[in-house]
Amino acid sequence: MNTDDALWPTYNDPGDLHTIEAIPLADRGLPASTYRLLAGSCEIRPDRTALIVLPEAAHWKHPARFTYADLLASVHRTANAFHGIGVRRGDAIALMSPNCAELITATLAAQLAGIAAPINAGLAGEHIRELLRRSGARVLIAAGPDLDPRAWATACALAESGVIDTLFVLRPTGAGSSAARLPTIDGVAVAYLADVAAGHDAAAFDGKLPAADAIASLFHTGGTTGAPKLAAHTHANEVANAWMLATNTLLDDDSSVFAALPLFHVNALIVTLLAPLLRGQTVVWAGPLGYRDPHLYGQFWKIVEHYRLASMSAVPTAYSVLAQCPVDADIASLRTCMVGASILPTAVRDGFESHTGVRLLEGYGLTEATCASARSFPGSPRPGSVGQRMPYQKIKAVRIADDGSWTDLPAGEIGTIAISGPTVFAGYVTGRDADGHALDGLGKLVDGWLDTGDLGYVDTDGFLYLTGRAKDLIIRGGHNIDPAVIEDALLSHPLVTGVGAVGRPDPHSGEVPVAYVTVTPSSDVTEEDLLAWATERVPEAAAAPKSVAVIDVLPVTDVGKPYKLALRADAARRVAEQALDGVPGVGGVVAVVEDGSVVIAVSVTGRCDVTDVKTALDRYPLAWRLEEEQP
Template sequence: MNPTTTGLLWPRYSGPGDLAEIESVPLAERGLPESTYALLVRATELWPDRNALTVLPEAARWREPLRRTYSELLTDVHRYANLLHRLGIRRGDAVALMAPNCAELIPATLAAQLAGIAAPINGAMSGRHIAELLRRSGARVLIAAGPELATETWESALALADDGLLDAVFVLRPTGAAEPHPLPVIDGVYLGYLDELAAEQDSIAFTGQPPASSDLAALFHTGGTTGVPKLAAHTHSGEIANAWMIAANPLLDADATIFAALPLFHVNALVVTLLAPLFKGQPVVWAGPLGYRDLALYGEFWKIVAHYGIAAMSAVPTVYAVLAQCPVDADISSLRYAMVGASPLPSAVRANFQTHTGVTLVEGYGLTEATCATARSYPDRPRPGAVGQRMPYQQVRVVRAGDREPLPAGAIGVLEISGPTIFAGYVTDRNAHGHILDGLGTTVDGWLDTGDLAHIDADGFIHLHGRAKDLIIRGGHNIDPALIEDALLAHPQVTAAGAVGRPDVHAGEVPVAYVTLAAGAEITESELLDWASEHVPERAAVPKSVVVLDALPVTDVGKPYKLGLRADATRRELQDALGQVTGVHSVTAVVEDGAIVTTVELDDATDGAAAAILGRYAIRWKVIVRQ
């Protein structure tokens, strides 16, 4: 029986009331492919000559793409995977990938999942972090950007090879590049251009054993900017199930062209814009190596949408805040909706974008530890304030912090998730049997603690209330940072906002805010503070200060980094508090193991006075006395 024609694969999924009917059929009976490789094989069998990929070399050259059909994509995957297999990569071996998006990286990622386990790495991380991720994953083979594609990433790859951390480096080139540059020789390292080295490999079939559903498919790093990011292990079954849940959306048919610009070390890029389109044979247009970080993209964006007939896109809120200021200079009627996730969507960004473009912003919710997406919204049935309804076969609940007691509908607590997309655990080490996985306390009895505060309404829609650790607690009163951020983002010259708690001797902490401004903005910090005073709905939530920054800090995987702002707020507060103490030379505040530690350097004679002031704050601090 072919699930494609029986309706088992594509049940009705048009509205919130369809979940019960969908889940009346066990997921195991839906006929899903066993692995990401099986998914690609299925797509190629169904649509061999259909265009699968359209890859732009860069935003400025968006009219010069490289295209690949499904059969050509599978051919590349076979050649790359067979090269890895010949080199000794087997099912439990990780292959690291460190490069910005390009035409070769897409099949290389799928090939790594076919031959072994893909371990994408953000090349912008420090060399120490990258080296530790390689050690933890066990990867001795690196597929990396070459000198023409990303100079700094290439230099990092060479440094790793020189340090003896790699056995092989396969080099990627820019999309549509001409003749390759000569590469250096490194003793003991097999190094060369991936496409050239794989040219003679079998392109018809994979010579090794294809993966099973329970096998690991990928190791995605996730976490903050201090300490080495955690490695979350994904199974093939988890990625396939999540990709199917996304593809089941009936608003996007086989002719819907998807736009992809997030980096492939991000789960959204892999699951939403690579795997999910394979289910229906949807073409995907991939932006150049800089993706949404390419400033030239915004001046050309609406022309790209019109030219390629883009039907859907996926991005983070800051991208939509910028696009809301870009004149719509083309016919964008093909764009049915735009998906947004990774961080909460401020209401002002939604309103500005939709008013400016007429395109509906559709919120979603997910995290790496649940593979990618857990909740989706319905464009034709907006639910203001909600990030969406849970997806089929995933369960959600809200529990009381501490004892994990389930709470009723409408109550605010910590959001938990269970179901087929929950990750296999974090990679903590390796032994003779493979990767050692541990949930590290985030999973208990099959339920994943998201760390997000939320309530679930009577219809099963999730409403977020910030990160549990990001709450601002002013004299026992809980303040949601979003109240402040939404108010500031409503100002036409503000492009991003972050609110955190600043230490306070009376209230424990008080709210302060940080913003970035549009190019050419002339608004002052004082004027922004006045704006916040008028627009923040709760008096207790009105920030005590507004600071303008060139950019708000983000984690190594591109998410807002509130701890960085908290550290800055702590430093500013203590500098002011110690301003009248003579002999204070410096005040610093840094994040150590998830906590903010303040260091004050001073003369011995002032030690007691400074300590007396510092002791009034509920913070970690230490004093360094100059000798």
């Protein structure tokens, strides 16, 4: 077997999995680090275009272009700039910016010189501070005032508070020579990253190259409530997962990949940066707003035709919008449309595929398993499945007893999904000392297996079927209800585009199921119609929803994952408002999320009798507090 055959085996359909695994992963010749991944592709094809970065969707015809040689040289200069200020292998560099050409280079360079620690600028200020503390990052790379004013204001506040020593500033893709004057902040070095990097060597990295087991990045998970956790990925984790994705015979070396998800999310780094760079492909990056840019959708099919895009990755909401956009260009080049992060509604799948003629391929993954663990195949559909396990990863369903012990379940039986293999993360960062970052699985790792927290089953061919989240179970009078049975019933309605089922506090059963749905534009379906539809189709009476609410959009996190805590908060608010209706002195009811729990805040005036509020709310399993209404 030659080197190229070892690195790129045939991977067309599910039957190829066991043939691939007949050769140990160690014999595949994978690069030792994300740096060697890029350098290796540059050695083979230095003049091929690596990156095409759009300044913004409205100016998609005027991108910045970088060959593999350009990109590697820029990574060398930037990494040497980090090395020059004292960054070493175990030091984290925080990155807080929307996507731009400089952020891509800085992320790769941070993994070469030290550890990349991407941060979502939309997080609460105290959460960003906590992430900086846990990572130990004293260097922050942030969007400047002309790229993202909000992120820039946050970065300046962090610098002024003394939590960082160095603030490197990024500019928009294609920005001119004129730049805003940067402030002077006591005790903090502030400079444009491009200016600092320009004076450094582009030919090689001055420091020690990272080993396969070195930490490459720290990605925060969650972030919607409470302080997010920091998951540590090694270079071996990221390279292995990138290879699993790049080993896709549907795409060849000449394919172009579209990227529009934010680089603080693992999908953007692994699926739309490292995987195509490993294969020597071209990545076309959307502007800083990505899929949130309203101008993108009106131009999207023209962008596909112009750049001959072969592959893209997005969340269901993006495909739902694209299904409404007239196809006004030749999109024959588009072969692989990957979707993940949340359940794909049948209406979205059918709408997109009938509109474009391109199949949506579901996948499955999580940050703690680097990124992707299952993939689908256009020629071998498995309805209801999110895909077959990827090579060298193992997936099983287990029953977890009250004492924490695991029992493996046979194929087809529902349990908690567990994953093992080369992509399972090194652990969460729990601290840092002179020896580096302290890592702990925090109960998620058991004998090399990762407890995903997802419910589902695996068939005999290694295909995974998800049925819900363990933490999302609705417990009605001690009876466990999987919200998926309600969601599936409502998703079968032709006018429903999305569903979220949650538990609503109930004085008799603890909680009862309710559902929130989105429907097709201009639909006249009523909540009563949908409630009747669900009641007829939910397999057991106890799981039938007590109510169905039609809303404009289902709440999601910044990377498109369903945010059911917001739905549970709304359900609790509705219950509290109804219970307090007519109670004198009650001004308003608000549901707030604190540390992952819902708390009802009741604003009251001086004439309110606390006993009345207590009598009304204590019948429900609710946490609540009184707040004096301001005059």
